[in-house]
Amino acid sequence: MPQKIYSENSLLIERRIFGDFGIFVFDTQNIGKNALPGQFIMLKLDDEKDPLLARPFSIFYSENNRLALFIKKVGRTTSKLFSMNLEDRVKILGPLGNGFEDKKDKVILIGGGSGVAPLYFYARKYGFLRFIIGFPTYIEGLFENYFEDAEIITEDGSYGKKGFPTDYIKDTNKEIIYACGPLPMLKALEEKRKYSLENTYVSLESMMGCGLGICAGCGVKRRKEKGYFRVCSDGPVFPFSLIAI
Ligand SMILES: Cc1cc2nc3c(=O)[nH]c(=O)nc-3n(C[C@H](O)[C@H](O)[C@H](O)COP(=O)(O)OP(=O)(O)OC[C@H]3O[C@@H](n4cnc5c(N)ncnc54)[C@H](O)[C@@H]3O)c2cc1C
Ligand code: FES
Incomplete structure (x- = not known):
């Protein structure tokens, strides 16, 4: 695993907003240099007491000093990020x-909403068999500029195919699936892949406290035995066969 780096002074150097979604690029003094797809960072607004705690975000891509995040505006940190200046x-x-x-290009990637972030990084670094992403509706500029090679599914059919990403996969044992997205999408995936959960891996976007395995604020139930995994330090990526959501 790449060494953890704390960058007190990560500078916002690029920002592109698409409705409630935004791509934010920071100069982070090498945090992203050796990062792997599916890994995340904890982000804390500079000198902000509200919110007090840092928030977790998947790495969307990284190149040299540049670390990009794909963020959905939902609450205090994310709203403040959207109004930050370069x-x-x-x-x-x-x-x-x-x-x-890394399973090279043998994987079907399925993402919903902000959950496309870690899969985008995987797709760029290792390739993919299929890259399926779902959003409620068309988001101008986002799909055309960043997801040209993905199969786009919108709930209202305003762009790409209509429905949910899980409508467009079959349950076969041999395909490996990497997924990240909202709970209803993961539940639908679980149902669809009930005979091949061991080939299905999910990255969880749970609530977190410390992000470092210390506070026990991010537990997810174990499927086969009693107890919990810690999403931050045991995951966030888990074989679906091991966790109960
Ligand atoms: C490993 C990991 C990777 C993530 N990657 C991304 C990413 O790439 N892009 C992105 O936009 N988000 C991502 N998230 C989710 C993000 O961390 C939360 O949305 C975060 O709380 C937003 O902070 P906020 O201060 O803006 O919202 P807050 O003010 O903390 O919360 C806003 C509202 O959302 C609820 N809420 C907060 N977090 C969650 C959650 N995880 N699930 C359900 N409800 C929640 C709160 O209860 C509250 O009602 C990730 C989470 C994890 C654990
Ligand atoms: S967030 Fe603190 S242990 Fe996982």
Whole structure:
């Protein structure tokens, strides 16, 4: 695993907004240099007491000093990020977590909403068999500029195919699936792949406290035995056969 780096002075150097989604690129003093797809960072707004805690975000891509995040505006940190100016600073710790194993281009990637972030990184670094992403509706500029090679599914059919990403996969044992997205999408995936969960891996976007395995604030139930995994330090990527959501 790449060494964790804490960058007190991560500078916002690029920002592209697409409705409630945004791509934010930071100069992070090498945090992203050896990061793996599926790993995440903890981001804390500079000198902000509200929110007090850092928030986890998957790495969307990284090149040299540049670390990009794909963020959905949902609450306090993300809203403040959307109103930040270039050259503003945040604190970033990472890379954290295990990430997706490199299975080259043998994998079907399935992402929903902000969950496309770690899969985009995988797709760019290792390739893919299919890359299927789902959003509620068309988002101008986003699909055309970043997801040209993905199969796009919108709930209302306003772009690509209509429905949910899980409508467009079959349950076969041999295909490996890497997925990340909202709970209903993961539940639908679990149902669809009930006979091949061991070939299905999910990255979980749970609530987190410390992000470092200390506070026990990110537990996910074990499927086969009693107890919990810690999403931050045991995951965030898990074989679906081991966890109960
Ligand atoms: C490993 C990991 C990777 C993630 N990657 C991304 C990413 O790439 N892009 C992205 O946009 N988000 C990602 N998230 C989710 C992100 O961390 C949360 O949305 C975060 O809480 C937003 O912070 P906020 O301060 O803006 O919202 P808050 O003010 O903390 O919360 C806003 C509202 O959302 C609820 N909420 C917060 N987090 C979650 C959650 N995980 N599930 C359900 N409800 C929640 C809160 O209860 C509250 O009602 C990831 C989470 C994890 C654990
Ligand atoms: S967030 Fe603290 S242990 Fe996982």
